[in-house]
Amino acid sequence: MKNWFIFLISVFLFSCQQKENKKTSADSPMPVVQEEKKQENKQVGDTISMNFKNEENVFSAEGHLDSLNSKIYVKFKNEDLGKLNAQIIPDTGKGNIRFNQIIFPDKTSDGPFGMDMKMPLKQKGTHIFVIGHSLMADNPYYGNFKVQLKIQKE
Template sequence: MKSCFLLLISVFFFSCQQKENKKPAAEAPTPVVQQEKKQENEQIGDTIAMNFKNEENVFSAEGHLDSINSKVYVQFKNEDLGELNAQIVPDAGKGNIRFNQIIFPDKTSDGPFGMDTKIPLQQKGTHILVIGHSLMADNPYYGNFKVQLAIQKE
């Protein structure tokens, strides 16, 4: 009985002792510097949300058309009335790709357009541009492209 009691007391004292972890000054943790992430407009699924303008005050993004996503929806918010200058630049140089439609904030639409277009914006709010290939032409475009949107105020 005495031996069990002594064993329990010794286990109790050993478990209550705390170890100090001292690191030498040379191993002190260095502060982590957060790098500012560049703000980019990215395609997620079949949608490109144009949230950021570049240095020239132009919305710019890279997109991709494939057999799964045969249309890409470009959303942008317009706060001022004016004119939209939109341009698609395919990586291949040329291809069967165009602005099929624009959907205005009141859900009316217009289109089709070409690879370059100028559209008057007479409503404030979220607009959607639909990019795809022309159904009137052969060989649908599959691949990467760049889209640029510039809004000139009235």
């Protein structure tokens, strides 16, 4: 009986101690395929950094205004002097949302504007748009919107 008990314990321990057969990447000739990530401009907190242009050479991003983020800051870097066409497109079609201000690289500013804006860019560097609702109108806009920026070189 004692020998039988020792035999069962040794079989149990042996079965628990078996190691897995692990293969390293050098052992197998499987090619590694990485998925290409789509480059997009995303809102993080209250800021949208416009780092990537789409196929039409337009900065485009989706944003969201809510009671916590009642102002959204859109940053973009301008490498060329030219004409800026900017547009806000709310999901609902219309709403109390606008470009409140633009801050230029030399820290001067201009505004307010509407949902569409055209202006010459006379400075190179990082520009910042402040998007929010008009305090002079009723019903502040809360929800999703799309912002598009197109820079035409001179």
